Amino acid sequence: MRAAPTPGTTASVRSTTSVRPTAAPRPAAPERRATPGLPDPQPQSQSHPQPQPAGRPQRLAGVATMIGSGLSTQTGAAIGSLAFPVLGPVGVVAVRQYVAAVVLLAVARPRLRSFTWWQWRPVLLLALVFGTMNLSLYSAIDRIGLGLAVTLEFLGPLAIALSASRRRVDICAAVVAAAGVVTLMRPQPSTDYAGMALGLLAAACWASYILLNRTVGQRVPGAQGSAAASGLSALMFLPVGLVLVLRHPPTAEAVGYAVAAGVLASAVPYLADMFTLRRVPAQAFGLFMSVNPVLAAVVGLLGLGQHLGWTEWASIGAIVAANSLSIATRRT
Numbered sequence: 001m002r003a004a005p006t007p008g009t010t011a012s013v014r015s016t017t018s019v020r021p022t023a024a025p026r027p028a029a030p031e032r033r034a035t036p037g038l039p040d041p042q043p044q045s046q047s048h049p050q051p052q053p054a055g056r057p058q059r060l061a062g063v064a065t066m067i068g069s070g071l072s073t074q075t076g077a078a079i080g081s082l083a084f085p086v087l088g089p090v091g092v093v094a095v096r097q098y099v100a101a102v103v104l105l106a107v108a109r110p111r112l113r114s115f116t117w118w119q120w121r122p123v124l125l126l127a128l129v130f131g132t133m134n135l136s137l138y139s140a141i142d143r144i145g146l147g148l149a150v151t152l153e154f155l156g157p158l159a160i161a162l163s164a165s166r167r168r169v170d171i172c173a174a175v176v177a178a179a180g181v182v183t184l185m186r187p188q189p190s191t192d193y194a195g196m197a198l199g200l201l202a203a204a205c206w207a208s209y210i211l212l213n214r215t216v217g218q219r220v221p222g223a224q225g226s227a228a229a230s231g232l233s234a235l236m237f238l239p240v241g242l243v244l245v246l247r248h249p250p251t252a253e254a255v256g257y258a259v260a261a262g263v264l265a266s267a268v269p270y271l272a273d274m275f276t277l278r279r280v281p282a283q284a285f286g287l288f289m290s291v292n293p294v295l296a297a298v299v300g301l302l303g304l305g306q307h308l309g310w311t312e313w314a315s316i317g318a319i320v321a322a323n324s325l326s327i328a329t330r331r332t
Contacts, residue, residue, distance in 0.1 A: 076264025099262025
């Protein structure tokens with residue numbers, strides 16, 4: 001997940017909103033990593049410099065890091081789901097928010113007292129989106145499985161990417177993606193519409209995160225805004241943690257799973273993406289990120305025994321192909 005959920009064609013994404021006069025360095029994406037297939041709306045920051053020409057060893061290191069980051073994200077989500085019987089999706093998300101906040105606050109060290117109300121407004125909205133995005137995603141994973149939930153969530157950044165373009169190839173990509181979604185959500189006796197709705201809510205939140213992260217990046221220096229939003233989101237989930245501890249004391253094993261989810265799905269991808277973006281072009285990064293729904297389906301199959309039918313695999317493939325086509329034909 002995270003989400004990153006991001007480079008010239010993905011997780012930080014295309015926004016058509018107006019740009020404020022004062023622009024600050026782009027923040028490192030909080031919990032969500034770069035999102036594939038989307039142009040980066042945020043200003044370039046020191047945390048994500050343009051990759052310099054790299055030799056073969058550096059490129060190979062970048063590719064290895066991308067693979068590790070993607071597997072870490074999906075494995076973290078899978079491990080977190082093992083704590084659902086004890087903590088539920090809400091409890092797992094709460095612990096994940098705590099872990100993400102600790103990491104981002106330690107790295108960015110935001111000067112909260114210097115923030116103006118003009119800066120706080122998008123930060124507060126971003127904090128709300130953080131929590132809703134991860135809660136809806138993990139709730140969807142609990143109902144429809146890791147592969148389908150991540151695929152539906154992926155529609156958020158993909159929709160922003162395609163809606164901002166008028167190229168014929170992007171129109172074709174949108175049609176392919178739409179066909180995949182229709183097939184994925186076709187009516188049948190076993191269809192969990194609540195789970196599908198939660199996946200689409202996660203997609204809407206990821207799209208909102210992308211647009212809000214752009215605004216925060218323009219108003220707050222560096223990664224301070226993202227770190228502040230992550231900290232606020234963790235505070236919002238503090239009552240959840242207190243209720244769980246007092247009413248339903250969690251087992252050490254369940255807490256361990258939730259903490260592992262926070263580390264693998266938030267901290268590791270965040271640091272890995274910083275390393276990767278220094279060694280590979282944004283387009284290559286976006287293309288690889290497009291494969292995350294497939295990675296999620298594979299991890300769900302091997303790690304959780306969540307089997308998908310050929311129509312589900314075809315739908316996932318269509319959505320991934322649509323994003324890959326859009327990125328691969330985009331001029332850098």
